[in-house]
Amino acid sequence: MPSKSLPPQRFPYKSDRLKPLRAFCQTTRLGSVSRAAEALYVSQPAISLQLQALERELGVKLLERSGRRLVPTREGEALYALAMPLVEGLDALPAAFRREIGGLDAGELKVAANSSTILYLLPRIVDLFRRQHPDVRLSLQDAITADGTDLLRSDAVDLVVGSMVDVPGDLSYAPVYRFDPILLTPLDHALARSKRLTLEEIARYGLILPPKRQVTYRLVDQVFQQARLPYTVALEVGGWEVIKQYVAMGMGISVVSSICLAADDAERLATRPVAEWFPPRSYGVVVRKGKVLSPQARAFIELIRPDLFSRRDREDPGHSER
Incomplete structure (x- = not known):
């Protein structure tokens, strides 16, 4: 007897796949069921049921508690990476469509x-x-x-x-x-005249740097720490133009990115390349x-x-x- 052909395999896709995926993505992003419920304007029990249904269907645990937050498991991280672009893309579709037909x-x-x-x-x-x-x-x-x-x-x-x-x-x-790093000094500064600049020489003078939160400060600090050289920050101030002005006034020297240099800076400031020690930006x-x-x-x-x-x-x- 001829063998019967097997029926096509059916996967247990629910009628609305987007809701549980959206609930999972928001919970993962925000770290809690309650915040996900607020973001999606649904009840907490609804989010919990959608997460449970998704875990049952996929046969893996997707979220686990770490302190007060819910964090994805290894399987959850994989699903989040796959699902988040899809969910965001579908959610943004109406607005994106209106923008496309309206052009720019x-x-x-x-x-x-x-x-x-x-x-x-x-x-x-x-x-x-x-x-x-x-x-x-x-x-x-x-x-x-x-x-x-x-x-x-x-x-x-x-x-x-x-x-x-x-x-x-x-x-x-x-x-x-x-952009390459540049040492900035007043025109008459000793470092401007030094024949062979060294990191030890630079460390002897007070530095004018951006605030500690900014990348420049951290990079300069890292260079001196790795070289085991003590250094002094004479002044923390935001903005390259302000730093250039204060250096020109003789308040200190600075390590800046060449992005901030203008042609007329040569009239009041001396520059020296320092890429030998400091990284480019x-x-x-x-x-x-x-x-x-x-x-x-x-x-x-x-x-x-x-x-x-x-x-x-x-x-x-x-x-x-x-």
């Missing part, structure tokens, strides 16, 4: 960047963007990169332009520009992994470098700099 004639774009990036890197990009898309409301928020990434995670901004060293797993950083674009970029955000990034993230998606991202 309207809407808004919010970009976070620190003051030096806004001052030295973005003017040309902003000018081009405004001339090409005059009806888009562009907002530049002055924030150091660490604060900018917090704004990015909360969807308060669309992207961040800045400098990174350690890139969190939920973000993508694509460096575009590279990269500046680029930071976005959330899996986040669907708006047409406005894509257009802005294209002006910085075309196909920036498309190209990196095909490469090993490796370790990035901040």
Whole structure:
């Protein structure tokens, strides 16, 4: 007798797959069922039931408690990486569709960047963007990169332009520009005349640096710590222009990124290359992994470098700099 063909295998997909996945993603992102329920405007029992149903269907434990937070298991992390882009993409579909059919004639774009990036890197990009898309409301928020990434995670901004060293797993950083470190001194300073500069000589003079939270301070401190050289911070002050002014007034010396140097600085400041000891700085674009970029955000990034993230998606991202 001829054997009967087996019926096609049926998978227990529920009629609404999006709800339990959305509940899982929000719980993972926020760390609690109650906060996920508030974000999704449903009851806590509803979230709990959806999580239980998802775990039963997949046959694995997805979340476990760590202190007061719920954190994903190894299997949960894998599901979150797969599901979050899908959930965000579907949730953003209506707005994205309206933007696409409306083109770039309207809407808004919010970009976070620190003051030096806004001052030295973005003017040309902003000018081009405004001339090409005059009806888009562009907002530049002055924030150091660490604060900018917090704004990015909360969807308060669309992207961040800045400098990174350690890139969190939920973000993508694509460096575009590279700037060498420069020692800045008054014109008549001894280090400006020194024939062969050494790190020990630099350590003898008081430094003017950005605040400790900023990357520059941490990088300078790391160099001296690794060399086991004591050094003195004469002044902490924000903003490269202020630092340059105070150095010119003889209040101290500084290690800056060449991004901040202008042609007329040579009239009041002496510069020496210090790449032998201090690392270069990269500046680029930071976005959330899996986040669907708006047409406005894509257009802005294209002006910085075309196909920036498309190209990196095909490469090993490796370790990035901040």
